[in-house]
Amino acid sequence: MIEFHVDRADSLPAYAQLVRQVREALRLGVLKPGDRLPAVRDVVVSCTVNANTVLKAYKELEHGGLVEARQGSGTFVTGSLGAVEPHDMARLRTGLSRWVAEAREAGLEDEDVKALVTAVLAEEPAAARRDAGHGAAARRDARQGAGA
Amino acid sequence: MIEFHVDRADSLPAYAQLVRQVREALRLGVLKPGDRLPAVRDVVVSCTVNANTVLKAYKELEHGGLVEARQGSGTFVTGSLGAVEPHDMARLRTGLSRWVAEAREAGLEDEDVKALVTAVLAEEPAAARRDAGHGAAARRDARQGAGA
DNA sequence: GTAATTGTTATGGTCAAGTAGAACACTAGT
DNA sequence: ACTAGTGTTCTACTTGACCATAACAATTAC
Incomplete structure (x- = not known):
């Protein structure tokens, strides 16, 4: 619970x-x-x-x-969110952690980091994601309506 | 302008x-x-x-x-924000872009990406940054009050 | 059937944030 | 002095989030 x-x-x-x-x-x-x-x-x-x-x-x-x-x-x-594999999640977290350290070293404040993330997310919208299919399709299909 | x-x-x-x-x-x-x-x-x-x-x-x-x-x-x-070198900024942006692509491939939604970023930022607060000093100090000192 | 547990709806009120319109105050160029 | 351009202040409206209270509806256990 x-x-x-x-x-x-x-x-x-x-x-x-x-x-x-x-x-x-x-x-x-x-x-x-x-x-x-x-x-x-x-x-x-x-x-x-x-x-x-x-x-x-x-x-x-x-x-x-x-x-x-x-x-x-x-x-x-009732639904699932395609539960990212713990392994994948760990890898992503490590990668992000590394990047954040780099960003901070360059002088970025937390606020700026967030702004940059938002910018990057907006810059490559859903449409661009279709080109990426490197086997992600299967995992994506396992998901349910949540994001829709 | x-x-x-x-x-x-x-x-x-x-x-x-x-x-x-x-x-x-x-x-x-x-x-x-x-x-x-x-x-x-x-x-x-x-x-x-x-x-x-x-x-x-x-x-x-x-x-x-x-x-x-x-x-x-x-x-x-009147103030400066320690203007991150354009080169550094470009490098960071590319790195982040790559990571975001990876995250999306793993099935994360934009919202989840933001949540993860927030979590990582909170997890390694300012205190931990002192250990990182690889020449970042000079750049950081060039900054002004903005973040305070 | 009754009672307990659960989700649901409705009403009304408070509060803070964001926004808007109009008028005011200072500065610089003529 | 006048005027145009600038920042500034005041007051009020709208919206979203939240709370308090109460009543209603469906399920489950007894």
């Missing part, structure tokens, strides 16, 4: 933090299809937020096809 | 987009100390935003010690 935690100091709104945590848990395999999310009322207590806030998060996840709410029983994980 | 462009679809507020653009221009050397920023009213017209929005951006930059507003004359660049 995933444990939520909401940081009110974070600029990211509470409901969005919940969404993010579920998505990350899916990536890391902490949550799998069939798992149940904490009851709305539990999150209300544990995170000191309002039921509407939790609902908003759950709704957003449901809309993305990641979970399914069953009145009376709970909210269950 | 820098040219602003505001994307209202972006989740980032208009004033923040302006701030980011100035900071990026400083990094890239597009803006140098002494340069004048576009007049508030010009930005109002070219970006279809309100004077207050522009003011808010300029104020934030001024508060960061990057620019100085002189009533009646204009807003001028």
Whole structure:
């Protein structure tokens, strides 16, 4: 059972933090299809937020096809996020870590790093990704609606 | 003279987009100390935003010690951001671009990429950077208050 | 069937951020 | 002095996020 935690100091709104945590848990395999999310009322207590806030998060996840709410029983994980192989994830993290160190050495602040990342992501949009197919297709096909 | 462009679809507020653009221009050397920023009213017209929005951006930059507003004359660049060498910046961008391609191939969505970047940045905070000094110190010392 | 547990909807209110419009104040060129 | 160009201030509106409360609806266990 995933444990939520909401940081009110974070600029990211509470409901969005919940969404993010579920998505990350899916990536890391902490949550799998069939798992149940904490009851709305539990999150209300544990995170000191309002039921509407939790609902908003759950709704957003449901809309993305990641979970399914069953009145009376709970909210269950139905979709997958193509759970990146732990090995791949580790490799990516190491690579990124190395790059970040390089960027910092060049004098970039965290904020600038984020800006650069955003710029690069925008610069090569989805369309460009089609050309890349080096066996990524299989892994991508295993995914479900979330990103759509 | 820098040219602003505001994307209202972006989740980032208009004033923040302006701030980011100035900071990026400083990094890239597009803006140098002494340069004048576009007049508030010009930005109002070219970006279809309100004077207050522009003011808010300029104020934030001024508060960061990057620019100085002189009533009646204009807003001028006074600080530097340690302008990353164009060569270094190009190298970083290429490296990041390569990494992003790899991440996408592994199935990560843009949102997840950003989350991972944030995580890595948080994981190795400023303190850890002191160990890295491979000649980065000189460049870092050339900077001014902006990041503080 | 009843009760407990769960998700859901509705109403209304608070608060902060972002934005807008109009008027004001300073500076420089003529 | 006048004027055009500049930054600045004031007030108010809109929106999104959030909270409080209450009632409703479906499922499950007894």
